[in-house]
Amino acid sequence: MKELRKLISKFTPERILRKSSLLIMENFQGVDISRIVYPEEVGLDSRYVGESTPSWNKYVVRLLKDLHINNQDAILDIGCGKGSAMLAMLKFPFARVDGIELSEEISEIAIRNLTRLKKQRWQIFNGDAITFKDYNAYSMLYFYNPFPGEIMRQVVANIHSSISGREQEMLIIYNLPVCHELIVKDGVFCKQREYPNGYGDKIFVYSNKNLQHSRLHRSLS
Template sequence: MLNKLRNWATDFALGIRTTGIVETHITDGCHTSTVDYAIVERVLNRLRLGPEDVFVDIGCGKGRVVCVAARRKLCFVSGIELSSDMAVIAAKNVERLRGRYSSAMINQNDATRYDYGQTTVAYLFHPFEANVLEQVLAKIRVDRKGRRFRCAFVNLSPAQEATFLRHQDWLTCTLRWIEKGKLVAIYATDRSGSDHC
């Protein structure tokens, strides 16, 4: 209950509305929800974001992570959301966000078709099942063409973890930990300067 109050209070302070769970009814998708602000901040800190990073929240829901990332000095922040209803809510939240340092936008798009060519960092909070994750990782690999990339996956399931293992020739786990019962893992194309799983 205390965490819910903190999340609501943070939403209020930022001028946005990101709380609650919404069923999306998207095939192979998951319901829309988010994690506590404190967890989002810890994950973003461990991604070691910098002003050169182009950050994308894949399956951004109502846009909480996009808004938190946009309060940091990054090159650009984007959210991808397949549900048109959620994309509208997320875009309104980005528009109303107080304390934004970085340009940000929401793309109502299919994550398997999005152009990741400029994306250096991605965040995923269990947005879809492993079969879609497979397609998204394959698309990122092609779009990034050997350039540096890292991502955080929050609430990683065994099937999703197995999907990342199938991509370990180009994307390896550099850090993993448990946050309030949810497995979080960071994957990167370059392991230098990072912890290891």
């Protein structure tokens, strides 16, 4: 019943109007951001990857404002889809806003979207998050529920391996954190903050530093 109420809440008249307005605007701009893409549409298996759904909204922007982002920071959207969240991130002074996406077709849509909107400071990697080797190049990672548990377990293990010995802080921003336990299981990352995501769910923020030594401590003062 709770899940049914949550599903119904996503189809209020206000949200339907907003969705329609976004689609009209995107059509005018020649971009494709808001339309959901299901794994089977692009030849992927829904047992291993989630649907490509936009996650840019005011709640994500509010969270990013708390993170004291500067031009030394870089962020990677893992399972970036068509680049929706990257558009929100590009409003902040990151040195780099990158994304990794398994589907070549969806990657090409993201590249086309960001190019047509004349955005800079970004790169899209078409590849597998399980084997990606450059996580240590980023100060922040972003997930919007891109994988089921078994895939997330392997991705987290790859992140741990990539940042082994790292002294600098790394944040993980996890929107709709269904695999929360896998993030904190090995004690490398600890949940430090919690935000609403606008759909009745949460966004968790994790750090590899304790709160006293984290940039998140500044947002509490």
